[in-house]
Amino acid sequence: MNEGRQHLPPMAALNTFVAAARLGSFSRAGDHVGLTQSAVSKQISILEDWLQMPLFERRGRRVTLNAAGQAYAEQIRPALDRIRSATEQALRRRExxxxxxxxxxxxxxxxxxxxxxxxxxxxxxxxxxxxxxxxxxxxxxxxxxxxxxxxxxxxxxxxxxxxxxEETVVVASPAWLEAQAVTSPRDLLRAPLLFQSSRRGAWTRWFAGCGIMDVPDLKGPTFEQFLMLAQAAASGLGAALVPRFLIDPELRSGTLVMPFAQGLTSDxxxxxxxxxxxxxxxxxxxxxxxxxxxxxxxxx
Missing domain, CATH: 3.40.190.10 (Periplasmic binding protein-like II)
Structure with missing residues (x-):
């Protein structure tokens, strides 16, 4: 291999190849990168000559990636994405x-x-x-x-x-608490409970903090976002464990109340x-x- 082949292929050819591989068409790749179809074909030929292997199967006006082209595209595409990302960050840092x-x-x-x-x-x-x-x-x-x-x-x-x-606290709507006759932490074991998807074990830890160790397998609706969880509790779906700092407006308005002072903290x-x-x-x-x-x- 001569000295020139020890360096990277031409960037324009790489960028054009990735566009053609993703779009499956030289003409659509040309629209994407701002070149004519013939110019795209030329850039692909430059890259294939540089690599000394074909990357596409050509059947008349139709082109499809061959096995070597598919493997090369899968490796090149994320590398070009990282180059773009690094360039954008460099420009922002300059400014x-x-x-x-x-x-x-x-x-x-x-x-x-x-x-x-x-x-x-x-x-x-x-x-x-x-x-x-x-x-x-x-x-x-x-x-x-x-x-x-x-x-x-x-x-x-x-x-x-x-x-x-953060401190996580139990909250529910006032009407729900009255309807469920919740007066002690143990009463919540027989009431509908709501869960946050990444903290499924929070209720068990909260009950343990209240001295209740004989907790059954707890089940109930799961929510990915705390604000949706809090809204469900405010609507009367059940009791929820929510970080206190996220629900100050609901606590001030009274749409959510804290029936117990016991909170839950962690490292x-x-x-x-x-x-x-x-x-x-x-x-x-x-x-x-x-x-x-x-x-x-x-x-x-």
Whole structure:
């Protein structure tokens, strides 16, 4: 192999190949990358000459990936996606004023969103784009600068900034409590209970905290988001365990009440997880400082 073949294939040819492989058509690939059909064909030929192997089966005007082309596309496509993501992050870091943050849905709507005017007031030129995510993912691969995480400081390849812990409390509608004649924690063992999907064992731990160890196998409707869980409880579907800081409006209005003072805590906590090079981004540093100050004032 000569010296030139030790380097990467031409980027234009790779990009065109991935488009053609995904769309299954040179003409549609041309529309996608801004080339004519003949120019797409030329780029594919350049890549095939460089690799010294065909990537497509050509039957008249129809083209389909062959086995080698399929295998190559499956490896090249995620690599190009990472290049695009890295380039977007580099441009944002150069500008130093734009961030992409992933947040847990209920946390984002009830805790984060109401505080954002304060961030804008402090950093008027900063743009923060938010997306809702419930489970850990690769920050670099998906183009995020940081994410809100609940649990242990175990997010892979990330820096963890502690925010706060939570207290989970039992809540229900006043009418439901009266109808169920709930006067003690043990009464809830015979009443409809609602569950959050990632914390199926929360009710058993809460009962144990009340000194009730003979808990049967608990079953009931499951909800992925806490705010939907809280709404179901407010509508009279059952009792729920919900982080107290998420339901302050419902507690103040009386649509939800806490029949018992017993709460549930754990070693899990909320963290801002950031890409490892976060200190090189002025906007991410500023956002980190702001959110940790807000978390310090959090009354839970």
């Amino acid at each position: 130093g004023r734009e961030l992409s943050i992933a947040t847990l849905p209920s946390f984002g709507m009830r805790w984060l969103a109401p505080r954002l005017p304060g961030l804008t007031e402090r950093h008027a030129g900063m743009t923060v784009n938010f997306a809702l995510r419930s489970f850990p993912f690769d920050l670099r691969d998906e183009g995020f600068d940081a994410a809100i995480h609940f649990g242990q400081p175990d997010w892979p390849d990330a820096s963890h900034l502690f925010l706060f812990r 899990d906590a909320y963290y801002l997880v950031r890409r490892p090079d976060w200190e090189n981004d002025p906007a991410l540093k500023a956002f980190s400082e702001w959110i940790v100050e807000e978390a310090a004032d959090n009354s839970i």
